[in-house]
Amino acid sequence: MGKRIGIENSLAAAEAIMMANVDVVAAYPITPQTHIVEHLSELVADGELDAEFIPVESEHAAMSVCCGSSAVGARTFTCTSSQGLALMNEIVFIAPSLRLPIVMILANRSMSGPLSIWNDHTDVMSIRDCGWIQVFTENGQEIFDHVMFAFRVAEDPKISLPLIVNVDGFTLTHVIEPIEYWDQETVTKYLPDFKPVNVLDPDHPVTMGAFGMPSIFTEAKKSQDQALINSKPGIVQAWEEMGKLTGRHYRPVETNCAEDAETVFLTMGSFGETVSIAVDELRKQGKPVGQIKIRLWRPFPFEEFRQAVQGVKKIIIVDRAISYGGPGGPVAGEIRSLLYGEDNMPVITNFLCGLAGRDVTPEDYIAMYEKSEAMKGIVREEDYIFYGVRE
Amino acid sequence: MIEVRFHGRGGQGAVTSAELLASAAINEGKYAQAFPSFGPERRGAPVIAFCRIDDKPIRIRTNIYHPDLVLVLDPSILRIVNVSNGLKEDGILITNTRYSGEEIRKELGIKHTLATVNATLIATEEMGLPITNTTMLGSLLKARNILPADSLIGPLNKRFGRIAQKNINAFQRAYKETDILI
Numbered sequence: 001m002g003k004r005i006g007i008e009n010s011l012a013a014a015e016a017i018m019m020a021n022v023d024v025v026a027a028y029p030i031t032p033q034t035h036i037v038e039h040l041s042e043l044v045a046d047g048e049l050d051a052e053f054i055p056v057e058s059e060h061a062a063m064s065v066c067c068g069s070s071a072v073g074a075r076t077f078t079c080t081s082s083q084g085l086a087l088m089n090e091i092v093f094i095a096p097s098l099r100l101p102i103v104m105i106l107a108n109r110s111m112s113g114p115l116s117i118w119n120d121h122t123d124v125m126s127i128r129d130c131g132w133i134q135v136f137t138e139n140g141q142e143i144f145d146h147v148m149f150a151f152r153v154a155e156d157p158k159i160s161l162p163l164i165v166n167v168d169g170f171t172l173t174h175v176i177e178p179i180e181y182w183d184q185e186t187v188t189k190y191l192p193d194f195k196p197v198n199v200l201d202p203d204h205p206v207t208m209g210a211f212g213m214p215s216i217f218t219e220a221k222k223s224q225d226q227a228l229i230n231s232k233p234g235i236v237q238a239w240e241e242m243g244k245l246t247g248r249h250y251r252p253v254e255t256n257c258a259e260d261a262e263t264v265f266l267t268m269g270s271f272g273e274t275v276s277i278a279v280d281e282l283r284k285q286g287k288p289v290g291q292i293k294i295r296l297w298r299p300f301p302f303e304e305f306r307q308a309v310q311g312v313k314k315i316i317i318v319d320r321a322i323s324y325g326g327p328g329g330p331v332a333g334e335i336r337s338l339l340y341g342e343d344n345m346p347v348i349t350n351f352l353c354g355l356a357g358r359d360v361t362p363e364d365y366i367a368m369y370e371k372s373e374a375m376k377g378i379v380r381e382e383d384y385i386f387y388g389v390r391e
Numbered sequence: 392m393i394e395v396r397f398h399g400r401g402g403q404g405a406v407t408s409a410e411l412l413a414s415a416a417i418n419e420g421k422y423a424q425a426f427p428s429f430g431p432e433r434r435g436a437p438v439i440a441f442c443r444i445d446d447k448p449i450r451i452r453t454n455i456y457h458p459d460l461v462l463v464l465d466p467s468i469l470r471i472v473n474v475s476n477g478l479k480e481d482g483i484l485i486t487n488t489r490y491s492g493e494e495i496r497k498e499l500g501i502k503h504t505l506a507t508v509n510a511t512l513i514a515t516e517e518m519g520l521p522i523t524n525t526t527m528l529g530s531l532l533k534a535r536n537i538l539p540a541d542s543l544i545g546p547l548n549k550r551f552g553r554i555a556q557k558n559i560n561a562f563q564r565a566y567k568e569t570d571i572l573i
Contacts (some may be wrong), residue, residue: 006417008410032429091425118429170429171452176410177424178417273450357429 001246002181009140010035010173012181013105018049019187023074023194026054026065030084031117032169037079059084063091063102070100070162071200075151081169082109082123089127092179095162096131097224098208099197102162103147104132108269109169110356118357119169119270121320124297125330128367131224133163134298136268140177141169145248148182148191153238155194159231161225166297168270170357186245228299235296253303253308254293257283261290263314263372265365268294268331271318271354278365285315289369292374294331302338309339314347316372318365319384320354328352328384335382349379355385364388381388392445393537394455398474402434404524407550408464409440411469411528414546415538416444424449437472444537462531463487464510464523475501485534485569487511487523492572506534508569510561516555517561525551525558527567540566 007015014036015093017025025044027037052069056062062078067364070076080088085106095102111122124134133153137143143182154163167173182190198206212220226302236252243249254272257279258264265275272293282289292308294301309315319329327333332350349372354360368387395412399405406427413425421444428439441455457477463469463486475484484503487510488495495505508530510523517526525547530541543562548555 004417006414006423117431124419170426175424175426175452176413176431177449270452274452276450361453361456362451 002183003184004178004180006176006178007140008035008174008176009143009167009179012140012179013041013143013147013167014039014043015181016144018043019182019184020151020191021075022049022051022077022151024052024054024066024069024076025078026056026062026069026076027080028059028062028084029057030059030081032109032119032173033079033081033084033105036105036107040077046391059088060091062073063088063095066102067091067095067098067100070095070102070196071098073194073196073199075155075194076100076102077104079105079107081107081113082117085123085127086111092127092130092132094209096228097220098229099160100162101151101160101194101196103150103154104162104164105147106164106166107169107173108166116259116356117169119171119354119369120357121166124164124166125321128298128330131161131228132134132298133159133161133228133235134166135163135296136166136294137172138270138272138293140172140175140179141248142250143172144179144181145242145246145250149238149242149250151194152191153231153235155196156229156234156238157195157197159227159234160197161227166269170202171270180246182246190242190274191247203365220299223323232296232299232301250295251304252294253294253304254295255308256291256293258290258292258308261312262288262289263316263369264289264309264312265291265369266294266315266317266331266335267291268297269320270358271320274360275318275365278362278369281362281366282369287369300334300338304339305335306342309346312346314349314372316368317348317350318354318368319350319352320359322352324357327381333381347379349375350384351387352384358388360387392443392449393460393535394458395442395444395460395462395526395531396455397440397442397462397464398468398472399438399440399524400434400468401436401438403464404522405438405464406440408444408462408524408528411543411546411550412442412531413444414474414549416543419538419542421446422449428454435470458482460485460524460531460535460537462527464527466511469495469499475499475503478503483532483534484550485527488528492570496572504534505572506530506569507572508565510565513561513564513568517564518557526561526565529550529562529567530569533566533569534571
């Protein structure tokens with residue numbers, strides 16, 4: 001493997017994208033994604049990265065450019081956050097329907113208002129149903145690794161779908177930490193050249209982005225859904241092969257101390273690391289507590305999730321987005337419906353916290369655990385708690 | 392694990408200071424994190440930055456509430472920010488000041504060990520600028536030897552290129568001229 005260096009995670013991400021030999025980067029700067037895009041533009045300007053950097057006039061244009069470049073067979077990357085994603089939204093839904101393997105890093109940030117630049121998951125939850133493969137990362141090393149993973153999975157001819165790597169804004173994007181780089185040889189071994197399934201080529205004309213009459217629309221959507229579901233074996237295989245090359249083993253659902261746990265925390269993204277400290281502390285106190293982290297958010301890993309919660313009596317779901325007037329946070333809502341009707345269904349308690357970058361410490365998780373333990377009776381879907389709110 | 396909180400004013404390089412310290416620790420084979428207090432960057436306003444150093448992987452991703460060391464780049468901050476807030480009992484407050492440790496202790500009523508250095512003077516003489524972020528790192532390593540002093544030379548060279556030597560001189564002078572008051 002390559003060298004171990006101390007570097008800001010965003011800069012390392014940009015250098016991973018360079019090592020992945022990207023052809024086209026189209027992006028518009030927005031906090032906290034900025035450092036990734038700035039560094040890519042620097043690498044292109046300095047001649048270190050032979051790619052087209054297209055400084056578009058908006059995120060809507062960024063994703064439109066990405067669709068065009070991916071359609072002609074160029075390895076394509078973009079990056080955004082929050083309001084940028086909102087402006088991009090229209091085209092975000094089109095990319096997977098065209099089966100274009102674009103890679104996006106989403107530096108997760110809350111949606112305004114009030115105007116906020118800080119981290120939570122309201123941006124990604126706003127496009128939950130966009131049809132992209134979606135994964136979450138927990139630290140700088142995972143971001144670096146998942147850049148390679150993202151291109152490999154998205155461009156896999158059996159998959160050919162766009163992929164979002166979720167990276168917590170600031171909490172991960174603006175931190176310097178040690179990262180083990182891959183050497184170029186390992187990248188080449190892991191990531192084959194992009195061989196698109198269909199290419200937009202005037203000499204061999206095809207139609208992309210056609211009009212879909214009601215008579216064909218449902219069939220098109222079912223096949224799109226099937227494509228996303230069918231991507232899972234390729235995703236798992238890409239992680240397994242990475243494990244062989246790097247010694248770092250990623251899975252759709254990851255657990256810590258969950259085997260004999262009665263209560264588990266459930267998180268996505270960088271909160272998992274801090275939760276692990278709370279789990280250690282609660283274990284020291286003799287409490288049967290563990291944790292589950294969802295790495296693969298779409299396609300949802302049903303089988304792996306059910307297996308992970310086998311024997312668990314209570315799940316404390318930490319949500320970082322709100323479904324206003326709905327069933328708590330979006331993660332809790334999904335987990336409740338997927339466990340509905342299962343034998344010995346665990347009790348689910350739902351905490352909304354870490355909104356717009358509010359710090360959540362190990363002590364806070366311990367407090368959530370204690371609050372959960374004290375909750376009596378049926379915990380209904382509408383019983384969710386804004387943790388730490390001042391009233 | 393050693394946790395350090397940096398106080399400065401926007402534009403004085405507190406974040407750079409935290410980054411250099413983390414880079415030096417990582418080059419030494421340790422684990423480290425450096426990060427700003429996330430928010431809008433405002434030149435001149437009080438800002439904070441953080442650094443954690445450990446021999447094993449660091450899992451926590453929160454702000455630092457109980458630092459082992461507090462580093463103050465700008466003496467004007469001492470009067471407007473409670474810089475010793477949360478500082479561990481055996482922690483050290485390291486500050487740029489032209490006053491002595493006794494005078495600072497009396498003026499601010501701080502019970503912790505104090506490390507003082509006139510970093511503004513050193514930086515002005517060595518670099519021609521009163522920017523104290525690299526100077527104060529010398530003082531930090533004198534106050535507690537969390538890393539070998541020469542571990543900063545590599546990161547300083549990498550960061551500052553042709554003006555690195557001036558920063559290294561200021562860093563080394565602060566290391567020598569720091570007074571410790573237990």
